[in-house]
Amino acid sequence: MNQTDNMGYSVIAAVSKNGGIGYKGNLPWKIKKEMEYFNQMTTLVNKKGVQNAVIMGRCTWQSIPDKYRPLKGRINVVISKTLNSVPEGVLLYSKLEEALKSLYLNDHIENLWVIGGSGLYNEAVKDKNCKKLFITKIDQEYLCDTFFPDFDLKEFEESNEANVPKGIQEENGIKYEFKVFKRL
Numbered sequence: 133m134n135q136t137d138n139m140g141y142s143v144i145a146a147v148s149k150n151g152g153i154g155y156k157g158n159l160p161w162k163i164k165k166e167m168e169y170f171n172q173m174t175t176l177v178n179k180k181g182v183q184n185a186v187i188m189g190r191c192t193w194q195s196i197p198d199k200y201r202p203l204k205g206r207i208n209v210v211i212s213k214t215l216n217s218v219p220e221g222v223l224l225y226s227k228l229e230e231a232l233k234s235l236y237l238n239d240h241i242e243n244l245w246v247i248g249g250s251g252l253y254n255e256a257v258k259d260k261n262c263k264k265l266f267i268t269k270i271d272q273e274y275l276c277d278t279f280f281p282d283f284d285l286k287e288f289e290e291s292n293e294a295n296v297p298k299g300i301q302e303e304n305g306i307k308y309e310f311k312v313f314k315r316l
């Protein structure tokens with residue numbers, strides 16, 4: 133039994149048809165309802181008096197608009213070896229595993245969400261403790277300079293989850309679908 137064996141966490145990402153997640157430090161698209169889904173899924177808890185934690189890399193942290201940062205109703209956790217300071221209440225760690233270990237011991241935290249970017253996604257898809265990938269497939273190609281990593285589909289199965297709308301969604305002519313992949 134390893135100290136990290138009990139730690140389950142999820143990934144959430146929106147990914148374009150060409151596998152992209154970002155361009156020049158921002159999201160390549162603006163899809164209001166999709167962002168609301170991100171907000172709801174990462175915020176939702178079963179118990180009162182607890183919150184979820186959102187774990188992100190430095191670039192993702194810096195990409196969140198000032199008015200939404202830190203993300204409200206969630207414990208914000210930044211993984212960076214170079215940042216010296218974060219606002220009060222925000223947690224700073226230099227490694228994902230260190231963050232997971234200490235967040236897991238915190239009884240006031242319900243679920244752990246890795247919210248990007250590509251560096252953390254890349255670690256997560258290879259990590260057995262990453263149990264679910266909540267991926268929104270956006271059915272359009274966008275110019276991107278950051279991509280979601282390839283993951284081994286044989287290690288996952290698609291699953292139906294509570295609170296995840298089914299079927300094709302559409303906003304301003306952009307079609308997208310909410311998918312969940314569960315590690316086998």
Ligand code: FOL
Binds near residue numbers: 168170247267
């Ligand atoms: N996952 C999904 N499904 N969609 C995303 O857009 C997404 N984005 C990130 C990570 N996973 C994702 C990282 N980028 C905000 C901005 C950028 C960002 C994540 C979050 C943000 O401003 N969020 C506010 C929006 C509130 C609203 O418009 O409803 C929040 O409170 O969550």
